[in-house]
Amino acid sequence: MASLDRSLIAGLSAFQDLTAKELDTIIGRARSKRIARNAFLFEEEQEAHSFFLLLDGHVRVVKSTPDGHEVTVRYISPGELMGIALALGRTTYPASAIAVVDCVSLAWPSHQWPTFAEEFPAFVANAYKTIGSRLQDAHSRVIEMSTEQVDQRVAHALLKLVDQTGKKTGEGFLIDFPLSRQNIAEMTGTTLHTVSRLLSCWEGKGLVKSGRQKVTVLAPHRLLELAEGRAEKS
Amino acid sequence: MASLDRSLIAGLSAFQDLTAKELDTIIGRARSKRIARNAFLFEEEQEAHSFFLLLDGHVRVVKSTPDGHEVTVRYISPGELMGIALALGRTTYPASAIAVVDCVSLAWPSHQWPTFAEEFPAFVANAYKTIGSRLQDAHSRVIEMSTEQVDQRVAHALLKLVDQTGKKTGEGFLIDFPLSRQNIAEMTGTTLHTVSRLLSCWEGKGLVKSGRQKVTVLAPHRLLELAEGRAEKS
DNA sequence: CGTCCATTTGATCAGGGTCAAGACGAGTGG
DNA sequence: CCACTCGTCTTGACCCTGATCAAATGGACG
Numbered sequence: 001m002a003s004l005d006r007s008l009i010a011g012l013s014a015f016q017d018l019t020a021k022e023l024d025t026i027i028g029r030a031r032s033k034r035i036a037r038n039a040f041l042f043e044e045e046q047e048a049h050s051f052f053l054l055l056d057g058h059v060r061v062v063k064s065t066p067d068g069h070e071v072t073v074r075y076i077s078p079g080e081l082m083g084i085a086l087a088l089g090r091t092t093y094p095a096s097a098i099a100v101v102d103c104v105s106l107a108w109p110s111h112q113w114p115t116f117a118e119e120f121p122a123f124v125a126n127a128y129k130t131i132g133s134r135l136q137d138a139h140s141r142v143i144e145m146s147t148e149q150v151d152q153r154v155a156h157a158l159l160k161l162v163d164q165t166g167k168k169t170g171e172g173f174l175i176d177f178p179l180s181r182q183n184i185a186e187m188t189g190t191t192l193h194t195v196s197r198l199l200s201c202w203e204g205k206g207l208v209k210s211g212r213q214k215v216t217v218l219a220p221h222r223l224l225e226l227a228e229g230r231a232e233k234s
Numbered sequence: 235m236a237s238l239d240r241s242l243i244a245g246l247s248a249f250q251d252l253t254a255k256e257l258d259t260i261i262g263r264a265r266s267k268r269i270a271r272n273a274f275l276f277e278e279e280q281e282a283h284s285f286f287l288l289l290d291g292h293v294r295v296v297k298s299t300p301d302g303h304e305v306t307v308r309y310i311s312p313g314e315l316m317g318i319a320l321a322l323g324r325t326t327y328p329a330s331a332i333a334v335v336d337c338v339s340l341a342w343p344s345h346q347w348p349t350f351a352e353e354f355p356a357f358v359a360n361a362y363k364t365i366g367s368r369l370q371d372a373h374s375r376v377i378e379m380s381t382e383q384v385d386q387r388v389a390h391a392l393l394k395l396v397d398q399t400g401k402k403t404g405e406g407f408l409i410d411f412p413l414s415r416q417n418i419a420e421m422t423g424t425t426l427h428t429v430s431r432l433l434s435c436w437e438g439k440g441l442v443k444s445g446r447q448k449v450t451v452l453a454p455h456r457l458l459e460l461a462e463g464r465a466e467k468s
Numbered sequence: 469c470g471t472c473c474a475t476t477t478g479a480t481c482a483g484g485g486t487c488a489a490g491a492c493g494a495g496t497g498g
Numbered sequence: 499c500c501a502c503t504c505g506t507c508t509t510g511a512c513c514c515t516g517a518t519c520a521a522a523t524g525g526a527c528g
Contacts, residue, residue, distance in 0.1 A: 063373065067463065069381040073373060088366025089359075094373065125323075128362065131369065132322025138372035139297065139307060139328065145379035146423030147303040150484065181507065189380030194484060196507060212493065212506060229301065384516065414474065428516060430475060446474060446525065 004032060008055060008106070012079045014130065017122040026120065030106040041097040041105065042083055048093050050107040052082040057103025058165065058177040062186070063095045072186040074137065075100070075177075077165050084127055086110055100177045145189055148229070153188040154198050155227035158208070162217050171209065172218035180213045238266055242289060243340070246313045248364065251356040260354065264340040275331040275339065276317055282327050284341040286316040291337025292399065292411040296420070297329045306420040308371065309334070309411075311399050318361055320344055334411045379423055382463070387422040388432050389461035392442070396451050405443065406452035414447045 006023040009015050015023060032055070035041055041052060041059060059076040073095050076082050082105075085094050108116075117124045144153050158175070166173035181192040181199070188195070199215070202208045207223050209216045217223060225231040240257040243249050249257060266289070269275055275286060275293060293310040307329050310316050316339075319328050342350075351358045378387050392409070400407035415426040415433070422429070433449070436442045441457050443450045451457060459465040 063377055065377060065381050067381075071377045071380045073376070085366065085369070087362070088369065089363040090366060094370060128321070129323040131365065132319065132324060135319070135322065135365065135369045135372060136328060138369060138376060141376045142307070142372060142379065143297055143299060143305045145376065146305045146420075147299050147301075180505090191485060192507080193486080193509090197484090197509080200508070210507095415476095416474080425517060426475080427477090427518080431477080431516095434476070444475095 004028075004030060004106070009053065012053075014053065014079070014081050014126050015123065016126055018120060022120055022123075026108075026116075026123070027106070029112060030108050033105050033107055035099040035103040035105065037099055037102050039099050041099065041103075042093045044094065044096045045092050048083060048086040048091055048110050050109055051084045051086065051113065052097075052108075053106045054078050054080055054082060055104040055106060057105075058100040059103060060098045060100050060183070061095045062098065070186050071189070072183065074134070075161065075164065081127060081130055084131065087113060087124070087127055088131065150188065150190045150194055151198055152227050152229055154184060154190070154195060155223050157184060157187045158215065158217055159220060159223060159227060161215075162220060166217070169216065172216050173220060174214070174216045178213035179215055184215075238262075238264060238340070243287065246287075248287065248313070248315050248360050249357065250360055252354060256354055256357075260350075260357070261340070263346060264342055267339050267341055269333040269337040269339065271333055271336050273333050275333065275337075276327045278328065278330045279326050282317060282320040282325055282344055284343055285318045285320065285347065286331075286342075287340045288312050288314055288316060289338040289340060291339075292334040293337060294332045294334050294417070295329045296332065304420055305423070306417065308368070309395065309398065315361060315364055318365065321347060321358070321361055322365065334413075384422065384424045384428055385432055386461050386463055388418060388424070388429060389457050391418060391421045392449065392451055393454060393457060393461060395449075396454060400451070403450065406450045407454060408448070408450045412447035413449055418449075 004027045006020060006027050009027060010020070010023055015026070018026070030053075035057070042048070042050075044063060054076050056078050058078075059082060061073040061076060061082070062070050063073055064070050076097070082097055083093060144156060148156070161175045161179070162173045165176050167176045168174075181195040184195045185192045199208060199210045202223075203210060205222075207217070207219050207226070209218055222231070238261045240254060240261050243261060244254070244257055249260070252260070264287075269291070276282070276284075278297060288310050290312050292312075293316060295307040295310060295316070296304050297307055298304050310331070316331055317327060378390060382390070395409045395413070396407045399410050401410045402408075415429040418429045419426045433442060433444045436457075437444060439456075441451070441453050441460070443452055456465070
């Protein structure tokens, strides 16, 4: 097996302010893994044996309720850390992580966390920054759910995904992984029916174009107006 | 002014695993403040000059939306840290904190955080644990908002408050600070009207007893059944 | 006693969930 | 290459939860 090279992680915000030598050490302790589409990287409630960095692909993080509902917490893009809640004193994963497409990730055993903390304070500082921004995300989600209508929430969700992983195409911004109506519903606390109706309607207005597990945002600006509730009701 | 004594903070989970001497040092750097009912401890977007520990009273943490809605993020009880989001790389407060009753708090200047981190690693570890549990709280809020009906969410909210600050009385558990229908609505993403109707209904069933800005939970167990959706519809 | 809030309760109604049925498209196996 | 199947998506009809609008009641406090 070819050994891992630090160029894989150099330049990622998680490893900002670390020296080349430190990167070498860190990557020397990592194992790389391929995860097939639809496979779990880790599961909710499971013992948190490792923490991860996604190198390639897209991962959906979900929590399940006792009564069978699934709620999507977030999508992870390449370069992001995953499974780091243990840095906050947990021993089990708070959610499950599923590969949306075939993925490649790095993994470090959890028991190395304290060592990392001592040897690479810049790294843990970055990790905490990540956690901070996720806490803010969670709070904005709460606020959206409390104050916005379904159409605004769906619009916000699409815009967030475009921001995160949008690929510019001739027509607009394609969300670059398989995304079903059901998936969008699980992000926004609604049903696939309502999402389907919304997308149909928006397609009619030229805001988006969507197909089977595929969404392209054509007019982000107008979608944003809708998301912020300053669109004229037509 | 009498100087502050370490007995004020000894025993609090935020200061677990610190020596008496360390506690003395920490408290020596604190300033204590009285905050009148309805006054702000800090405001959203404001420069985060200090972080706080609530000694006495109750604080409501709220975020406002551009269109004037207020969402209550959480209530803080004595012994809890506040305004520590700056530990996660922020420079402004992410929400406002309002004294629900007359309060007493300790405050440390933010610029001491790095010093604290070096001198009292146990303290920052505890702080991160606090943040971790708040992240989880936020996620459960999202899940509740996505999957539960209003009555379940209100029931959950009341139970959480009872857990946090419930005072056992002859009849049940009193939530020990002024709490209006409006406040409950802001915690659960509904309106004061709906909350009022729910409480009236529950009062009829003997689940709660409520008056002006006052709620007592009489039958937590039955309320929990309702919260979890396994109550018989009557 | 009067004013200001918090609360209650009724009436109305719409957003969006639920139920049902069908169309479409992609992959599979013969 | 075609038929079949399964999963995704669409669309209609219906109805329920809970928001909105409106008005009255009741304490608390100056």
